[in-house]
Amino acid sequence: MLCPKSPGGLHYNCTTVQNVKHMGNPPTRENTFIAKERGIMCKLTKEEEYSIISRTMTNIRSLRTYVRELDFEQLLDMQEKLNSVIEVHRKDAEREAAERAEREQRRQEQLQLIAEEGFSLEELLDRPEDTPKSRKKTLPKAPPKYQFEENGETKYWSGRGRAPKPIDEAMKAGRSLEDFRINKNSNDVTDEQ
Structure with a gap:
């Protein structure tokens, strides 16, 4: 819903430094630029913030532009925090890879055991309860003797x-x-x- 007070209905939940203005359109790069020109600060959702951070961190040109505004101390602090997060993710990824490898090894051992016992996978998967039971042939009533x-x-x-x-x-x-x-x-x- 667009707010009649908003100039052009630029954003959801946008504020100026002096007062609150409600605006109705989702933020875009173009609208954000216009909002900054008019002195409006946008209140973004977490998803929008993560999207902006992700785009900045994965684009070398955007990253260089962002880094120019920081001093060296801030950069080192960011590097330290990023390295610790990367290390945690690396350990998680290595643990998951080891679990997958162990599971695959157990699977291969089971397949080898099945083959050594002389079973095929089809035989093991053939479940008697799944196959329809054959009807017992009823014989015609025998004449009395x-x-x-x-x-x-x-x-x-x-x-x-x-x-x-x-x-x-x-x-x-x-x-x-x-x-x-x-x-x-x-x-x-x-x-x-």
């Missing part, structure tokens, strides 16, 4: 699986499985119950 009586009711058994209790007990008593076989000519056979 045996007939027996249970509680006065006639029941049938196909001969697959565990023998029904009456047939099992009869076989233990000495009867043969063939005694329960259904006659092949019988047409009144129903499904197993």
Whole structure:
């Protein structure tokens, strides 16, 4: 939002030495120059300050211009502080590089161990829970081969699986499985119950 009091609406949060003026546009290099001509000092955000410092420090011409305004004592103080910050960053970078190298070495050792054991990466990544389970093939209902009586009711058994209790007990008593076989000519056979 532009302030009607501002001459041309130059900046956010700009002040003069005498009084406060609110202005509505973000600062640019051109607006900053105009503001300086008019005696207005800009209140920059931290991001804007860091951006200006970064541009100055990475551009040799800007740096030379800035250094001309400093005395030698200030330059030495700045160099000392900058060197200490650089040293901290160097140690951090070396530590991170050592951690990356150690992690890579452990990774290579693990890969070598996997290869020595005869596994491939594909085998290790093949997770049984991820693969769809194959459905058990259901066999068609087998026709009954045996007939027996249970509680006065006639029941049938196909001969697959565990023998029904009456047939099992009869076989233990000495009867043969063939005694329960259904006659092949019988047409009144129903499904197993």
